[in-house]
Every structure is written in structure tokens, then in C-alpha cells.
Amino acid sequence: MGKKVGANVTYAVIVVLLSIVLVLGPTVADATGSAVKLTVAEMANLRFIREEEKLARDIYNVLGEMWGLKIFIKIAESEQRHTDAVRLVIEKYGVSDPAKATPPAVFVDKRLQELYLVLLSEGKASSLEALKVGALTEEKDISDINRAVGQTNRPDLLELYAYLKDGSSVHLRGFMAQIRAAGGDYSPQFISQEEFDVAMRGSK
């Protein structure tokens, strides 16, 4: 009887442990087999950038529809790939995903929710202002990616950020070309003129 109870308890403990592993999902292990833990800053940056790439997708889809500008729709597709790339890393490390179930135009991070509304209001003014919203979004992305790069030394995170930054530079050039073709111009507000010039030249 005692042995049977003991066996049942052991079985129950194994079931609970297996359930925990299944709930937590795949985790990354280091060379000693211990689960790798990201720093608080690394997790916060991943969560923020996951939503920031979603913000770009959402605002471009709305502005593209509003002004009939194909550049927005095309770049929104690229932003979908960017936010998906961040999601994969978030899942890899078992970080909670702020964009898991939020619809377009809704953000867990209050700063991004506020930014979205400001950009929408600016982009409604004219098609040129909408294109400037595109340039602003991209250079802000570069600025936030730079911060994230400065707070990690993990090769996989650095690779992710290099990919996103390269994409932002390409998008920035696309928006700037259309702003200038429309007779307008745009000066960086989040990154230095030097970094802006580097992005415009296409160097990483």
C-alpha cells in the first residue's frame, strides 16, 4: 500500500515536471546544459523591438491605404518579416510576447501606443507628411536597435539586430527618395546626421 502510494506520488511529480517543460517550451541551454537566461535589458529590448516592427507594419498599412502609395504596402510586408524574426527569438528564449494576440494599431507598450497615434495624426495631413512619418519610423528603429546592440553580446541577438538595421536603412532610403521626389526633405530626429548619412549610403 505504502509502496503504491509512493509510486503514485513519483508518477505525479514526473507528470508535473513534464507539464512545466511543455508550458515553458523550448529553452536555450549553455555548454554546461543550464538554461540560458537573457538579461533584463535584453528581454526588454526584444519585447520593445518586436512591437516597434509591428508598429511600422501597422502604420504603413494604414497610410498606404489612405494615400494610395505602394511604397507603404511593400515595406509593410517587410516589417511583417521583421516582427516575425523578433518573435522567433522571443520564443527561443521563452520571453513573453507582447504582440502575440494584439490586433493592428494596438500595443502593450504605452510609449508605442502613443507614438502610433502621433504618427497617424501626422500622416493624415498629406502624402508628403505620410512619407516623412515613414522616414521618422525608420530612423527611430535604427536608434532603438543601436541601443539594443549596445546592451548585448549574444551573437544571435546581434545577428537579428544587424538584419533589422539593414532593413531599416533600405526602407529609409526608399522613403527619402520619395520625399525628395515630392519636393520635400527630412532631417533625422533620433540618430545623428552622420549615422543618417551612413544609412543613406547603404553601409551597415
Ligand SMILES: [Fe+2]
Ligand atoms: Fe522598416
